[in-house]
Amino acid sequence: MSLFQVTTAQTPTTITGTVTDKTSRSGMPGVTVAVKGVATGTITGNGGNFQLKTTHSLPLTLVFTYVGYQSTERVVSSADEKVAISLSSTEILGQEVVVAASRVQESILQSPVSIEKLDARALKASPAPSFYDALANLKGVEMSTQSLTFKSVNTRGFNSNGNTRVLQLNDGMDNQAPGLNFSVGNMVGIPELDLDNVELIPGAASALYGPNALNGIVLMTSKNPFQYQGLSAQVKTGFLNDKGRTNATTGFYDVSVRYAHAFNNKWAFKLNVGYLKADDWQAYDKRDQSLANGHTLQDGTRANNEGYNGVNVYGDENTVNMNTVLGGGMLAQQLAGISAMFGGKVTPDQIFKAAIPAANRANITRTGYNESDVVDYNTKNMKLNAALHYKINEKLEALIQGSYGTGTTVYTGADRYSLKNFSMGQYKVELRGSDFYVRAYTTQERSGDSYAGGTLASGINEAWKPSSVWYSQYFSTYAAQSLGTFAQAYGAALARGASDADAYAAAQNTVNTAMPTFFQNARAKADSGRFLPGTPEFNAAAEQVKNKPIPGDAKGVGAKFTDKTNLYQLEFMYNFHNLIKFAEILVGGNYRRYALNSEKTLFAVNDNGDEFRINEYGGYVQVMKKLIDDHLKLTGSLRYDKNMNFAGQFSPRLSAVYTFLQTHNLRVSYQTGFRIPHNQDQYIDLVTPQAHLIGGLPFLRERYGLTTGPVFTLQSIQAGAPKQYTFREFKPERIQAYEIGYKALVAKKLLIDAYIYKNDFKNMNGIQILIKPASGTTPQQVFSLPVSAEETVKSWGWALGLDYSLPLNFTAGGNISYNELSNQKDLGSFIAMYNTPKVRYSLNAGNRNIAGSNIAVNVVWKWQQSYVWQSSFVGPNVNTAGLSEIPAFGTLDAMISKFFPKAKTTVKLGGVNILNKAYVQSWGNPTIGAQWYVSLGYNL
Numbered sequence: 043m044s045l046f047q048v049t050t051a052q053t054p055t056t057i058t059g060t061v062t063d064k065t066s067r068s069g070m071p072g073v074t075v076a077v078k079g080v081a082t083g084t085i086t087g088n089g090g091n092f093q094l095k096t097t098h099s100l101p102l103t104l105v106f107t108y109v110g111y112q113s114t115e116r117v118v119s120s121a122d123e124k125v126a127i128s129l130s131s132t133e134i135l136g137q138e139v140v141v142a143a144s145r146v147q148e149s150i151l152q153s154p155v156s157i158e159k160l161d162a163r164a165l166k167a168s169p170a171p172s173f174y175d176a177l178a179n180l181k182g183v184e185m186s187t188q189s190l191t192f193k194s195v196n197t198r199g200f201n202s203n204g205n206t207r208v209l210q211l212n213d214g215m216d217n218q219a220p221g222l223n224f225s226v227g228n229m230v231g232i233p234e235l236d237l238d239n240v241e242l243i244p245g246a247a248s249a250l251y252g253p254n255a256l257n258g259i260v261l262m263t264s265k266n267p268f269q270y271q272g273l274s275a276q277v278k279t280g281f282l283n284d285k286g287r288t289n290a291t292t293g294f295y296d297v298s299v300r301y302a303h304a305f306n307n308k309w310a311f312k313l314n315v316g317y318l319k320a321d322d323w324q325a326y327d328k329r330d331q332s333l334a335n336g337h338t339l340q341d342g343t344r345a346n347n348e349g350y351n352g353v354n355v356y357g358d359e360n361t362v363n364m365n366t367v368l369g370g371g372m373l374a375q376q377l378a379g380i381s382a383m384f385g386g387k388v389t390p391d392q393i394f395k396a397a398i399p400a401a402n403r404a405n406i407t408r409t410g411y412n413e414s415d416v417v418d419y420n421t422k423n424m425k426l427n428a429a430l431h432y433k434i435n436e437k438l439e440a441l442i443q444g445s446y447g448t449g450t451t452v453y454t455g456a457d458r459y460s461l462k463n464f465s466m467g468q469y470k471v472e473l474r475g476s477d478f479y480v481r482a483y484t485t486q487e488r489s490g491d492s493y494a495g496g497t498l499a500s501g502i503n504e505a506w507k508p509s510s511v512w513y514s515q516y517f518s519t520y521a522a523q524s525l526g527t528f529a530q531a532y533g534a535a536l537a538r539g540a541s542d543a544d545a546y547a548a549a550q551n552t553v554n555t556a557m558p559t560f561f562q563n564a565r566a567k568a569d570s571g572r573f574l575p576g577t578p579e580f581n582a583a584a585e586q587v588k589n590k591p592i593p594g595d596a597k598g599v600g601a602k603f604t605d606k607t608n609l610y611q612l613e614f615m616y617n618f619h620n621l622i623k624f625a626e627i628l629v630g631g632n633y634r635r636y637a638l639n640s641e642k643t644l645f646a647v648n649d650n651g652d653e654f655r656i657n658e659y660g661g662y663v664q665v666m667k668k669l670i671d672d673h674l675k676l677t678g679s680l681r682y683d684k685n686m687n688f689a690g691q692f693s694p695r696l697s698a699v700y701t702f703l704q705t706h707n708l709r710v711s712y713q714t715g716f717r718i719p720h721n722q723d724q725y726i727d728l729v730t731p732q733a734h735l736i737g738g739l740p741f742l743r744e745r746y747g748l749t750t751g752p753v754f755t756l757q758s759i760q761a762g763a764p765k766q767y768t769f770r771e772f773k774p775e776r777i778q779a780y781e782i783g784y785k786a787l788v789a790k791k792l793l794i795d796a797y798i799y800k801n802d803f804k805n806m807n808g809i810q811i812l813i814k815p816a817s818g819t820t821p822q823q824v825f826s827l828p829v830s831a832e833e834t835v836k837s838w839g840w841a842l843g844l845d846y847s848l849p850l851n852f853t854a855g856g857n858i859s860y861n862e863l864s865n866q867k868d869l870g871s872f873i874a875m876y877n878t879p880k881v882r883y884s885l886n887a888g889n890r891n892i893a894g895s896n897i898a899v900n901v902v903w904k905w906q907q908s909y910v911w912q913s914s915f916v917g918p919n920v921n922t923a924g925l926s927e928i929p930a931f932g933t934l935d936a937m938i939s940k941f942f943p944k945a946k947t948t949v950k951l952g953g954v955n956i957l958n959k960a961y962v963q964s965w966g967n968p969t970i971g972a973q974w975y976v977s978l979g980y981n982l
Contacts, residue, residue, distance in 0.1 A: 059125025246715030358410030
């Protein structure tokens with residue numbers, strides 16, 4: 043070879059061209075363009091245009107690939123050639139490339155762990171109103187709906203509202219609200235127009251992602267402005283219908299705009315704006331969860347149970363037992379007077395037992411308000427997102443990104459919280475190359491005008507009439523009527539010539555018959571003048587309570603939820619694949635700090651009167667090696683994390699994937715994970731209508747005398763044998779997870795994905811309800827706190843997914859998952875809060891482009907079995923008895939869309955739960971009916 047030839051071969055060549063969709067003839071952004079046999083490549087930008095610089099000599103072969111399209115090759119002989127490629131849509135399955143499982147790109151078929159992916163194309167064809175709703179269609183995924191914009195995702199058991207065991211990352215940033223410690227659905231996240239893809243790993247993922255990736259991880263990635271340019275817009279509107287609420291129909295609308303542009307392939311930016319408004323689903327479960335006075339969930343009502351405590355009725359949690367008021371000599375003077383009236387023929391004690399019999403000395407609760415009276419259902423959500431990217435060179439990119447979300451929604455915790463004008467911002471700087479990244483970001487949470495609905499109801503009651511006055515009026519009215527009726531009946535019987543014994547029995551019967559009337563009259567007297575919803579007095583009291591921070595002061599109850607907690611994180615990752623050849627080695631690490639700030643209302647304070655700062659750090663290494671002609675891939679990971687309040691945690695992971703017959707993959711894995719108790723589990727110090735919530739750290743137990751005085755479990759008191767509770771060390775949760783999986787593509791038609799897993803949880807955090815008996819002038823206190831289970835909590839399950847490519851681009855498929863808490867009977871009084879149905883399944887059928895008409899259809903049927911939901915919101919008696927069952931339900935979702943190529947416009951019509959079979963997904967949450975929507979999208 044001559045010197046001229048060598049020089050020519052090394053001179054950079056620029057190849058340009060365009061990639062279009064064969065059917066719509068529109069440009070395709072995001073198509074991978076690679077030189078065959080080497081790593082050189084690029085991605086098409088807006089309009090499907092690409093520019094590839096290479097030092098390889100011509101001619102060469104370019105390979106064009108895009109998920110859901112048939113790969114195409116083109117030989118290029120001259121740099122002057124304008125390459126024009128049209129890709130044909132196909133339904134070949136299992137072509138996705140994923141990143142989340144190993145932090146490197148790999149085929150989804152060869153992932154070392156279970157993983158699901160939704161790309162932008164799949165999301166457009168989903169019969170769900172948003173991409174976040176579409177997650178519920180994935181195999182093994184559960185969802186807890188607390189409002190239209192606040193939904194919590196979970197996998198493999200131990201579901202909860204505001205799930206803290208599933209990590210959600212938006213462009214690498216932990217999307218948790220730092221004070222709440224869970225992701226607020228997608229209220230603050232990536233706008234749908236800017237979403238490139240979602241990857242979901244069910245089960246433990248701590249080895250690479252650290253704390254809180256105990257039950258899974260949701261990794262959401264936005265669109266790069268270099269690859270996706272131009273203007274996109276979408277308008278969506280529709281209505282919600284709930285037959286269970288007098289066939290109520292309410293509306294919603296959702297508007298979003300995205301604009302991105304690149305300058306000279308060096309600078310690029312993007313802007314996103316989205317706004318949603320809706321009259322939300324409502325929670326109106328009025329079942330009686332007090333279980334007081336002999337009543338059950340099904341038969342208790344305010345009319346027949348004076349101790350009534352409705353699930354979604356608030357302010358009625360305040361309870362007093364008549365024995366504590368009427369049994370202590372309060373009526374001594376009246377009883378003595380009646381005895382003297384009859385010349386001592388009946389003693390004061392006999393009168394008391396007959397007029398106020400023990401069987402009728404009930405638990406009494408104040409009259410409450412419905413949730414709709416105290417919670418704001420005027421849901422709003424605004425998202426703002428912007429990013430500026432700079433390409434330092436072809437392999438190095440810097441960016442600065444900011445995301446801000448604000449709105450009003452409802453969340454279920456220990457109370458029903460109205461997150462009103464809540465906001466959260468995430469701001470990031472990042473430097474990334476082909477084999478590394480360094481990023482720093484902060485999350486800034488602001489609770490705005492948020493408040494606790496149940497506490498608000500109690501506060502309105504107290505603002506109108508303090509409980510001390512209310513109960514005094516109630517009991518004095520009751521006693522006056524009961525004693526008066528006894529005296530009148532006793533005297534009338536004696537006048538008729540009855541004996542003393544017969545007169546006493548007659549009077550006793552008369553009292554028993556009239557007892558419901560006494561209760562009714564007593565409540566009517568105590569409730570006289572009560573503030574009614576919608577009146578100026580009610581509204582004024584509500585505003586006063588909502589503007590006062592929890593728990594209030596000597597002047598009254600406060601319901602305002604104040605939180606201004608911040609999170610700060612610095613992290614990095616480096617891949618040594620260009621330096622070390624015998625294996626692929628990754629290293630990474632992070633440092634994190636929480637700055638708690640509830641203005642001393644939610645969290646405990648230290649000895650200096652300040653709220654706490656929490657520091658933690660971690661690091662990991664991963665080694666991947668392919669053997670046996672790349673048929674066997676071995677992966678080993680090890681991570682170490684340290685939080686200032688807990689011992690350091692090691693999290694190893696081992697996996698092996700064996701590929702045979704090209705598209706068949708068998709995998710086995712052993713993983714460990716952990717969850718550091720979140721900030722509320724550690725530091726909360728909050729009085730609620732149900733109980734005094736405190737964190738699990740030792741200093742809080744000592745602060746309230748739980749380690750020195752008598753403290754009994756609620757279960758032992760209910761059993762009639764009070765048992766002193768013995769504390770054990772509060773530790774991070776640990777999991778050991780074992781999994782065997784099989785994923786295969788058969789004849790390019792049938793995709794099979796199956797797995798079976800077993801999980802062993804150590805130190806599982808659960809709720810312990812403790813009773814501290816009354817002492818002197820201090821009344822009985824109820825404490826609710828997280829504790830670590832002494833027993834190993836064991837669960838197991840399996841899942842199977844099948845997808846089949848039919849003729850004419852139709853597809854059909856389904857999945858089924860099974861999850862079980864296998865040693866519930868061994869846990870004793872520990873409330874594990876498994877909160878997961880044993881069986882869930884989903885069936886789907888559709889076509890993304892019927893006969894080249896640009897019409898897409900999709901139908902999904904989902905069903906899940908009934909199960910028990912346990913949480914701090916569930917009434918204590920119902921919780922311990924395991925009566926909080928969520929009924930089984932199924933939903934049918936469908937959509938049809940039409941794409942107009944020349945106008946670059948898509949019209950989509952869809953419905954969720956179109957059979958309108960009302961259901962709830964967790965205790966105390968809203969009833970969900972049908973949702974219908976229509977959307978108009980431009981340049982999607």
